[in-house]
Amino acid sequence: MKNTPNSNQKTDSLGNTTKLQVVPENKGLQGNDLEEAHKLVELFAVQELACSCLTKTEKRTNGKGQTYDTYIHRVNYCLKRRIDAGKLVSVRYNQKREKAHYDNVQRCGSVWTCPFCARKITEGRREEMKTAVDGWQKRGGYVYLVTLTNSHHKGDNLPDLLKGQARAKQKLWEKTKVKNMMKALGCVGRITATEVTYGDNGWHPHYHLLVFFDHQIDTGALQTFLGLEWIEACRKAKLKLPSLEHGVDVQKGKRLSDYVAKWGIEEEMTKGHVKKGKKDSLTPFDLLRQSEDNPQYCYLFKVFADAFKGKAQLHWTKGLKALLSVSNRTDEEIAEETEKESIEIKEVATKIWRLILKYKIRGEYLNACKADHLDGGDRVDKLIWKYALIEADWLEKEEINKALALT
Template sequence: MSALPSGRLARCGLRLNYASTAVTIEQRADGTAGFGGLALCGSVWGCPVCSARIRQGRAVELEEACARWLREGHGLTFVTLTLRHTRADALDGLLGVLSDAWAALSRHREWKEGAGFFGFVGAVRAVEVVHGKNGWHPHAHLLLFTERPLTRRRTKGLGRLLYRCWEREVTRLGATCESAGFNCQEVRGSRDVARYVSKVQDENGNERALGMEMTRADLKRRGAGVHPFTLLDDAKVNDSSRLLWREYERATHGRRCLTLGHQLGRRIGLRVEDPDPQERGTVAYTFDRDAWRLVIHAKARSRVLDAFEAGGVDAVFLLLCDLHAAYDWTNADAQWRAERWERNQERYANAAREWAGAPLVAL
């Protein structure tokens, strides 16, 4: 389903990584199982598996950083920035405006001087994309870190300053925004830090942990919008969803989902690099090459993990025996060889020309 030329997303979780010699099943500390030794794409936008892993790790780190910041007596403000959009607007252009407007706002003298009055230290910005009846709806969640907690009156003042600067930069780039989509609210903690869970409320009144609200866009369900992973699921049977997914994949490729300044990162002890690609556990089973190829051809990766969690290594062995007995290896092998030849036939032709002394054809 991936429309990108590299194909890294399409191969995620199928092949060995450079540091491994075999695919394994690993037993983790929480009782769950996972595959080890596989190369992962690390796409926070386009891969449901890697996105959940990376976003969860970032959410936990952000929760801890926010709790530390509040315990030290500083302040936090949660902001949502949006753009006005229609079905005719391309996602790539909207994301460009969202990014460029924030970058210009951060450099503008009015914002720097005004934010300094409120004790502004820095911001963490997370971008989220949904699709609804009015087309693509990208928006940014901001966490503004201040030296001291702001009163309700000062929070409103900071919000008015931010929206005025935001509206000016968005208009300068040829787009528009409206105050109805702007949200600015203070984040407060109690004296009992152990009890504090840093939460905000969504538009339905449901509480969500602040780190999750900032980073786990894949968990949200909105009545006015559909998450791209839902489009990906529908793309198997719906041509319009397939086209939307490909537009989303191209528009988000190479963009950052979570950003913060280096100075703020050092101050609050937060990094933006991806967490450890795979959570390591105890190796319980090792696949040989043919067994893993069988699992891939039979599309049975989830069944293998379910079998291991239910009955251990014996259940995995029995499942592999059933897959081997039920699968038509002749057709599978012929199809695999045909696909491999189609991919490499031009290289084979060039090798033949080189052997004969003929000029090569550019690949």
């Protein structure tokens, strides 16, 4: 395997774009199977878009003292580079879930830039939050949804906004007056999620918190109290001040349930990637999906990716997971969880895998493997033959061009 990044080379034979394409011929697929097939291809297309935006590399040195270039964002290698270079990539099928997946391929574990890892990680985190909320409510406790935001304008620097909000949040919860009030109200802990959208007023980073109390509270009174304290915290952090009306919001009931049920980078990760956001509230993946039609969105997604690289999407206060019987798992551990109840249905030869990567047909190939496994068809052979002919034609043109260059 070469040390220089090359999995995203553009190929003139098929063009340079990665539009959200339709699934190739898949006779026999109907209803939900066809919808899932389309969704899979779209997810791979979104991941390719992320790779096309996040092209920055850095120099690294291996154990032998040799330097090489590597992509800063690991999404460029996700579901592409092999884990064990001595083994082939394979396709496995889970009969219970009726899904196929690649095996012996790396996962980037990025909840921010990779649609596959984001979908898996946010679903795992959603289940943890649901376990926490349901368990606490069964014990007679109460949970409230608190949102913290501040004023922002177009042109504001996203990293600066994030740093300022982090300082303000720290000052809020460290203030003795706030600590004493939350203790008096029976607060046992909180889960904080960092989220961001982009709209007419530029970047809009904000916090959503699930706050756990041992008894029912007055939401209006808490909102006013936290609202005043949040304004003061923003002032000390040198942020643009929010209004008392919009800086803090405290909710319970249906909105809390909806938030936990749909939580993620955007509403329902399994559907969010084919959904278009509103102009005044684009999620990072909205920016990514529309980046080919608007190059500025590609730049904005890169700004977002660089600003959020390495950050945790959720933060639990100390002791809360233990109190609510929730296990500790990193994003990478969730992303790399393998399908235990699956069988191998196809090994992918190295040359075939390179062809699949070059022509960006990972989704189509996976769908074909699944369909062939179910009905004994020959879609895989037809798909590979189609692109082998395209590759042969491209190689022939390359040889002709080289020969002409020498004359």
